[in-house]
Amino acid sequence: MLIYLAYGMSFVLAMMLQYGVFSRWMILSGSPDLVLLLIIALCLHQKHRRFWILILIMGGVVGFVSALPFFIPMVVYMAVYLASFGLKQRVWQTPLLAMFLLTFGATILVNFLSIAVLFIQRIPFNFSIALVNVVLPSVFLNMFLAIPVHAIMRELSVWLYPQGAQI
Amino acid sequence: MRNLFTPKNLRNLILIVVIAGVLILAISGYLTPIFSVSVSPLISAQSWISGRYLAFRDFFGSPRDMATLREENITLRNEVAQLQSEIIALQENLAQADILYTLLDFARNNPDHEYEAATVIGREISPYLQYIIIDKGSNNGIRYGMPVVTQQGLVGRIDAVISDAARVQLITDAGSVVNVRLKTANVEGQVSGSITGEVSLDMVPVESQVDIGEVILTSGLGGTYPPNIFVGQVLSMQSRQNALFQTGSVQPIVDFSTLSAVLVITNFEAVDITPLVP
Numbered sequence: 001m002l003i004y005l006a007y008g009m010s011f012v013l014a015m016m017l018q019y020g021v022f023s024r025w026m027i028l029s030g031s032p033d034l035v036l037l038l039i040i041a042l043c044l045h046q047k048h049r050r051f052w053i054l055i056l057i058m059g060g061v062v063g064f065v066s067a068l069p070f071f072i073p074m075v076v077y078m079a080v081y082l083a084s085f086g087l088k089q090r091v092w093q094t095p096l097l098a099m100f101l102l103t104f105g106a107t108i109l110v111n112f113l114s115i116a117v118l119f120i121q122r123i124p125f126n127f128s129i130a131l132v133n134v135v136l137p138s139v140f141l142n143m144f145l146a147i148p149v150h151a152i153m154r155e156l157s158v159w160l161y162p163q164g165a166q167i
Numbered sequence: 168m169r170n171l172f173t174p175k176n177l178r179n180l181i182l183i184v185v186i187a188g189v190l191i192l193a194i195s196g197y198l199t200p201i202f203s204v205s206v207s208p209l210i211s212a213q214s215w216i217s218g219r220y221l222a223f224r225d226f227f228g229s230p231r232d233m234a235t236l237r238e239e240n241i242t243l244r245n246e247v248a249q250l251q252s253e254i255i256a257l258q259e260n261l262a263q264a265d266i267l268y269t270l271l272d273f274a275r276n277n278p279d280h281e282y283e284a285a286t287v288i289g290r291e292i293s294p295y296l297q298y299i300i301i302d303k304g305s306n307n308g309i310r311y312g313m314p315v316v317t318q319q320g321l322v323g324r325i326d327a328v329i330s331d332a333a334r335v336q337l338i339t340d341a342g343s344v345v346n347v348r349l350k351t352a353n354v355e356g357q358v359s360g361s362i363t364g365e366v367s368l369d370m371v372p373v374e375s376q377v378d379i380g381e382v383i384l385t386s387g388l389g390g391t392y393p394p395n396i397f398v399g400q401v402l403s404m405q406s407r408q409n410a411l412f413q414t415g416s417v418q419p420i421v422d423f424s425t426l427s428a429v430l431v432i433t434n435f436e437a438v439d440i441t442p443l444v445p
Contacts, residue, residue, distance in 0.1 A: 019288070029362065031294045035292065062292065067293070067298045068293050114295045121342065123342050124341075125341060125362050129363060134363070138294055
């Protein structure tokens with residue numbers, strides 16, 4: 001119960017910080033996605049079997065609040081959850097590397113899904129402008145913020161999961 | 168009879184006479200230059216020793232005073248910090264009050280509409296979408312499609328509403344299209360946003376003469392926005408060969424990066440013409 005409460009509180013805090021602060025931090029037209037980074041860090045540090053339910057709920061909340069189509073956050077967060085399994089087994093000795101890999105992949109995925117939605121909705125846009133002005137700055141900002149987010153969530157997981165605990 | 172002029176007595180007598188002479192010369196001032204030359208180094212040395220001593224005494228004798236001064240210094244610094252934070256808080260309140268007064272003034276100058284003031288509490292998570300979140304919702308009479316303005320001009324329209332908050336689609340959003348008219352040229356066109364937040368002017372007939380700096384107002388066409396709301400100014404125009412319409416870039420009158428408070432026009436209902444669109 002404490003684990004769910006801590007993760008829920010950290011998610012709510014990340015949402016508030018994202019909407020209030022980080023969405024205004026822009027390089028060109030790209031901005032960081034603190035919630036995505038939190039989900040990635042949670043997936044890398046969690047030891048809970050039914051954690052995917054929490055991921056789905058978080059995706060649903062973001063889909064509800066955001067103007068993005070409802071399914072995009074859920075799809076991206078579930079993809080992060082599934083990818084974190086493989087990465088934890090293969091690069092378990094370097095969690096920061098796994099964090100970087102997942103951050104890069106998830107940011108690219110969410111950006112290209114957003115572009116696909118714009119394309120389906122027939123909203124005119126220039127792909128090269130989107131790549132240079134939005135995708136690359138967003139990737140850079142997310143990679144930059146991945147380090148502190150990873151460090152904070154590692155401390156949280158150490159507090160929540162005493163050494164050797166498997167729920 | 169004893170001999171008074173013994174060598175010993177004579178020596179003492181000479182000594183007394185010499186001392187008395189020196190004293191008389193000193194009292195009469197004849198020895199002043201000699202005293203000055205010989206005493207001034209001594210005075211300098213004495214001054215140096217005295218100064219060093221006083222410094223030495225102060226150094227070892229004043230820790231209590233220094234500690235007191237340091238405590239007072241810390242206390243005063245704390246007070247200064249508190250006063251500075253109070254000043255910052257008051258300045259923030261003043262800035263917020265200025266914004267609200269300006270919005271109130273705008274509402275008084277435009278009595279045709281009823282307004283609900285709202286504070287911007289967040290921006291959209293996706294960088295592709297230009298939306299803001301405001302702190303007023305359906306409990307305050309906010310409904311889907313209501314136009315949102317500031318004292319400067321058009322901001323956007325309500326896109327989604329919950330009880331105590333609403334999401335506003337800005338005119339800079341890629342999916343936003345506003346029917347406008349150019350004030351001086353008296354022609355109509357469309358202002359649309361983009362994924363980078365830049366605003367462009369489209370659908371302006373080729374034969375129209377559009378000057379740089381032309382004022383752009385909402386036309387009211389389509390029933391999405393009320394007419395005659397300031398949108399921005401024309402920055403540049405381009406006309407391709409064989410094209411039916413001119414295009415141009417627009418400088419919005421509202422600075423969307425620093426948007427902190429807005430007005431929702433609550434007595435305007437957008438006309439839904441979706442069923443009529445083929």
